[in-house]
Amino acid sequence: MAVRAMNGSAILRCCAASPPIAAVRCCVHQYKGVHFHRGRQSTKLGFRLSIFQRNYNQVISVGDRIVAIRNYSVQSLVDMVVEELESLRKRGRVRASNKLELKSSEAILENKLGKRVLQKGFLLEFKKDPERVLLAVAQKPDGKKNWMVSDQNGAMTSIKPQQITFIVPGVENFDHTEMLDFVQRAQSNLDPTLLEFAWIELLEKNKSVRVEELAEMIFGSAEPLESYCAHLLLSKDDIYFTVLESKGSFSVYGPRPAIQVEELLRRKHAKEAAEKELQEFVKLLKSAREMPRHSKPKKSSWRTEEKIWNRIESLEAYAIDNCRNDDQKKTAAMILKAMGLAKTASAAVGLLIDIGYFPVHVNLDLLKLNIRTDYPEEILAAAESVLLESPDLDKVDRIDLTHLKVYAIDVDEADELDDALSAIRLQDGRIRVWIHVADPTSLIQPGSMIDKEAMKRGTSVFLPTATYPMFPEKLAMEGMSLKQGKPCNAVTVSVVLHSDGSIAEYSVENSIIKPTYMLTYESASELLHLNLEEEVELRLLSEAAMLRLRWRRGQGAIDTSTIEARIKVTNPDDPEPLIKLYVENQADPAMRLVTEMMILCGEVIATLGSCPVRSSAVVKIMRAAEMDFRKPIRHGVLGLPGYVQFTSPIRRYMDLLAHYQVKAFVRGDSPPFSAGQLEGMASMINMNARVVRKICNSNLRYWIIEYLRRQPKEKRFSALVLRFIKDRVVAILLTEVGLQASVWVSVGVQVGDEVKVRVEEALPRDDILTLKEVQGI
Numbered sequence: 001m002a003v004r005a006m007n008g009s010a011i012l013r014c015c016a017a018s019p020p021i022a023a024v025r026c027c028v029h030q031y032k033g034v035h036f037h038r039g040r041q042s043t044k045l046g047f048r049l050s051i052f053q054r055n056y057n058q059v060i061s062v063g064d065r066i067v068a069i070r071n072y073s074v075q076s077l078v079d080m081v082v083e084e085l086e087s088l089r090k091r092g093r094v095r096a097s098n099k100l101e102l103k104s105s106e107a108i109l110e111n112k113l114g115k116r117v118l119q120k121g122f123l124l125e126f127k128k129d130p131e132r133v134l135l136a137v138a139q140k141p142d143g144k145k146n147w148m149v150s151d152q153n154g155a156m157t158s159i160k161p162q163q164i165t166f167i168v169p170g171v172e173n174f175d176h177t178e179m180l181d182f183v184q185r186a187q188s189n190l191d192p193t194l195l196e197f198a199w200i201e202l203l204e205k206n207k208s209v210r211v212e213e214l215a216e217m218i219f220g221s222a223e224p225l226e227s228y229c230a231h232l233l234l235s236k237d238d239i240y241f242t243v244l245e246s247k248g249s250f251s252v253y254g255p256r257p258a259i260q261v262e263e264l265l266r267r268k269h270a271k272e273a274a275e276k277e278l279q280e281f282v283k284l285l286k287s288a289r290e291m292p293r294h295s296k297p298k299k300s301s302w303r304t305e306e307k308i309w310n311r312i313e314s315l316e317a318y319a320i321d322n323c324r325n326d327d328q329k330k331t332a333a334m335i336l337k338a339m340g341l342a343k344t345a346s347a348a349v350g351l352l353i354d355i356g357y358f359p360v361h362v363n364l365d366l367l368k369l370n371i372r373t374d375y376p377e378e379i380l381a382a383a384e385s386v387l388l389e390s391p392d393l394d395k396v397d398r399i400d401l402t403h404l405k406v407y408a409i410d411v412d413e414a415d416e417l418d419d420a421l422s423a424i425r426l427q428d429g430r431i432r433v434w435i436h437v438a439d440p441t442s443l444i445q446p447g448s449m450i451d452k453e454a455m456k457r458g459t460s461v462f463l464p465t466a467t468y469p470m471f472p473e474k475l476a477m478e479g480m481s482l483k484q485g486k487p488c489n490a491v492t493v494s495v496v497l498h499s500d501g502s503i504a505e506y507s508v509e510n511s512i513i514k515p516t517y518m519l520t521y522e523s524a525s526e527l528l529h530l531n532l533e534e535e536v537e538l539r540l541l542s543e544a545a546m547l548r549l550r551w552r553r554g555q556g557a558i559d560t561s562t563i564e565a566r567i568k569v570t571n572p573d574d575p576e577p578l579i580k581l582y583v584e585n586q587a588d589p590a591m592r593l594v595t596e597m598m599i600l601c602g603e604v605i606a607t608l609g610s611c612p613v614r615s616s617a618v619v620k621i622m623r624a625a626e627m628d629f630r631k632p633i634r635h636g637v638l639g640l641p642g643y644v645q646f647t648s649p650i651r652r653y654m655d656l657l658a659h660y661q662v663k664a665f666v667r668g669d670s671p672p673f674s675a676g677q678l679e680g681m682a683s684m685i686n687m688n689a690r691v692v693r694k695i696c697n698s699n700l701r702y703w704i705i706e707y708l709r710r711q712p713k714e715k716r717f718s719a720l721v722l723r724f725i726k727d728r729v730v731a732i733l734l735t736e737v738g739l740q741a742s743v744w745v746s747v748g749v750q751v752g753d754e755v756k757v758r759v760e761e762a763l764p765r766d767d768i769l770t771l772k773e774v775q776g777i
Contacts, residue, residue, distance in 0.1 A: 118147060118164070121173035123182075123224065124249070125166040125231070126151075126159050133165055135183055137176040152179040164249045166231045169212055170224045182225065189229050192237065194218040199240035203255040208244055210252055239264045281311055282338045288355035293575060296356025311335060312357060319348035319358075320368040349765075359573040361706070361764075363465065365695045372457055373468050382449045383475040390479070392442045392489060394510040394667065401492060402514040405537045406436060408482055409594050411582075412520040413568055415467055416460070417482040418650040420490075420515050421597050423540040430504065431544045432496045435601040436513050439489040440471070440480040440649050441659045446672045450475070451656075455681065458688030460651040463696060464579075464703045465572035470651060480650050484518045491659065493601045493646075497544055501551030506604045508666060524590035542589060545596035552599070557638055561586035561595075565738030567703045579707050583738045598647045599638055605662060606642030653685050702764045704739045709762035716756045716774050719743070723751055732757070732771075743771040 118124070122138045126149065136149035142158045150156055154176075168174075198217050202209055212222040215230035234241055234253055239261060241253040256264070288297055302312045311331060317323045318332035333343045341347040352358040366373065375383075392398075401422070408420040418438035426432055444450050454470050461468040469476050482488045492511040496504040519527070527535050528542055553559070563585055570578040584591065646662070649655040657678065661671045673681070719732040722740070730745050732755070743757050761770040 118161075118167065119172070121171070123168040123171040123174040123179075124149070124164055125168070125228075126163045127165055135179050137174050137179065150176045152183055161248065165235070166211075166228075166249050168224050168228050168231075169222070170227065182228075185225060186228050186232060189219075189225075190232055190236075192233060195233050195237055195240045199255045199261070203258065208252050208254045210250075214253070239268060277307065278334060278338060281308065282335070284308070285335070285339060285351070285355055289351075291356070293356065299357055302357055312352075315348050315352055316357075316367070319345050319352060320364055321345055322368060346765075360575045361465075361569075361572055361577065361702075363463070363695075363699055363702075365698055369691050369695060371461060371468065371692070371695065373461075373466075375453070375472050379450060379453050380472055383472040386443050386450065387475060387479050390443070394439075394442060394489075394663065397667065398489065398510045398512050399492075401434065401436070401490075401511045402487060404434065404513065405517075406513050406515045407517050407519060407524070407538060407541070408484070408515045409519045409521060409524045409590060411566065412522075415473075416469065416476045416480070416650045417515075417518070418480075419598070419647045420482055420513065421541055421594070422513075423537050423544060425540055426496065430496055430499065431540055431547070432494065433541065433544050433597065433600070435493045435495070435597050435647065436482070436490040436511065437493070437601070437647050437659075438480055438482050438650055439491050439510065439659070440476075440656065441663055442489045442510075443475070443479055446660050454656065455653050455685065456688075458653050458685040459692050461692050461696065463699050464567040464569045465699070470653060476650050482513075482515050484515045487512050487514055491663065493604050495600060495604055497547055499547070500554075501544075501547035501549075503600075503604065503607070506607070508604070508608055508662060510663070510666065519590075521584065521588060521590045521594075524593070525588055528589050528593075541597065542593050545593040548596040548600055549592065552638060552640070555640070557640075561592070563733065563735060563738045565700065565704055567700060567707070569703060579703060579710070581704070581707055581737060583736065599640070599643070601647050602638075602643040602645060603640045605644040605646045605658060606640070608662065608665070609644065610642060652689075654682065654689075657681065657685075698767075701739065701767070704737055705762050705764040705767070705769050707737065708759050708769065709764065711759060714758070716758050719755050719757050719771075721745070721749060721751050721753045721755060739769075741769055741771055743773055745773050746775065 118138055120138055120140060123135065124138060125133055125135055128134050128151075134151045134153070136151040136157075136159070139148045139150055139156070142148045145161055146158050147161075148156060148158050195218070198209075198214055201217070209217070211231045211234065212227050214234065215226040216222045219226040219229065234251075240256060242256055243251050244254045245252045291297075303309045314323070314328040314331040315335060317328050318336075323329045323332070332348060336343050336347055336351070339351060341351060349358065349362070349364065353360055353362065365371075404422040404424075406420045406422050408417050410417055416438075420436045422434040422436065424432055444454075450471065457468075457470050460470045471480065482490070490511045490513050492509055492513070494507045494509070496506070498504045524538070527538055531539065563583060566582040566584060568580045568582070570580070586592070586595070644658050645652060645655050646658045647655065649659045657673065661673065664671045717737070718735050719741075720735055722731045722733055724730050725742060728744050728747070728749075729742055730749070730751075731740060731742055733740050734757075743755075745755055749755060756774045757771040758774050759769070760772045761768060763769075
């Protein structure tokens, strides 16, 4: 039983916790102490009863309904029960009509609406803005249509007629100082369940109602306060009543059909349940956000409950602009709003970082571009099988080159080594070099499961934080990569150079080698500098590289060597991971050596494809964006008649394709792919390669900016002026970190000058780096 106190009176009603819409409720109203008046008829909303001397507290059931009666006389009680029994016999229950057929005609509606002209002293409600309505007292006309009003906050304002939402009836000279009290009293008397009782009666009688009539029904009075309460209830209601007719600020309302109300209530309850779940989820987010970083929930813990995971998944999709549907967008937007955040991708990223789901330095590009970072179980199983079987189709044709001193030179953190070098001086004084390339095609075949997976990836992904290999790591490291001191299968390109650096003769053969040294660029450069007698082969490689460089320059090659940065990040998921920055000068002797030998290998493979197998579709590459699969194309930048990428078959699928073609020719077989097939595969592979290149460049820039952010504010950096962009804004190369940026420079600075700059602002997540020129010493 629910008891509602209002204005010193009592409204008593009994109903089940969740009653059906068509259930009949009994509601007894008590007003003005104990004075009751017998009304015109018995209704579901009010029994107007005579007063008797003896009073009882009683709860009585009538049929399957409970009628609650409190402080009523015996006679009053009997009258009520008789009336209810008679009513039940005559009507049964309220009919759940599917259609609303109100008997009121247009004339009746017009009569109900009536006309009321705004006058000074009237109490009205108006829309201040889309979110607020205020009470006000009309003061005086403002022009032909507008009115000056004094609102409940004490402000004078001019309003338009269309802003008025309600004129409180029965008020002529309202004291504006009493508005706040009036509002508070109205708000304290709002009980939305009262509308349900009115809806039942009006639906049964197919009647429409004005605000004053509704106030009389549910409050027993149409006084200003009760009328305003009825208006507020109707204005907030979206279940039981609908507006049938409106004229200005006056409206006539009708009850919605029962089936429609049922559906609206179902939606309301579902919405309330969803809002409750949302609030519980928001509490969870706020709790996680407040935790110390080391105590935050693990990423996997957010997946334990489906509803929680769906919301986290929506936030993640919103953060990377990859929502599958509108529901995910709406869910993420609601969460951000509930958390008091902007509805932006960056806000979603920040929230996911704050709760510990994303690491502070999350690489969003990997997520946005759906880069493959692990392998399916079936691929891993296939790789294990290959390692166990270790097939080698070219075993009988391999030449033994294990007597050669072999240098493998790469960066210090290289996981997979796919090329190495040897050299000797011939008796006639010429230099002979060998470029040994790892031979993954001795283990895998075109069209195999592992080959197809490698083609989908297109290339290994090398980031400052991790490496995602093109082949499963164990297969690449144990089965394909060159290893120091161990026999390794290779494809060896042997070249004899003329004294001017041009190619005198060459050969391409399957081989077995045993790498002697695994050197970093730094250690190789140091050995060259020491000029040790026992490392004469390394000096010969350097000599051959210089011959090749001079020859290529004579062919019109452009020297593109520059300064490049390389970063290694340890523990990238930590908020402050360790960053190691390496700045490499491509003109360094060891880097120049390796570069020239790789270019030489590419020229030989292009030459091989142009002479004996012009129609066999060996891959020819001029630039990343220009290829010909039928004949070599001159590579203008390198100064070569043709060039083929061949030296990184473990890392690049285009190199692997070249191996398939060349090795078939060496065996005397037909190439496995036609020119047309190569063109189709190359299109997809190069598209993936461009995506990976973009990710690698942006991630490298992110970590360089993060590195600069951590440097002391007063630190100065040397910068080389590259070109003018606009006015005094120039493009510069920060030579100590290998990063290009822009800065405003003073008058007199020219291209090629060196200037000093300091970091003003560094925001890696937003890709912002602001520098300022520093004058003086």
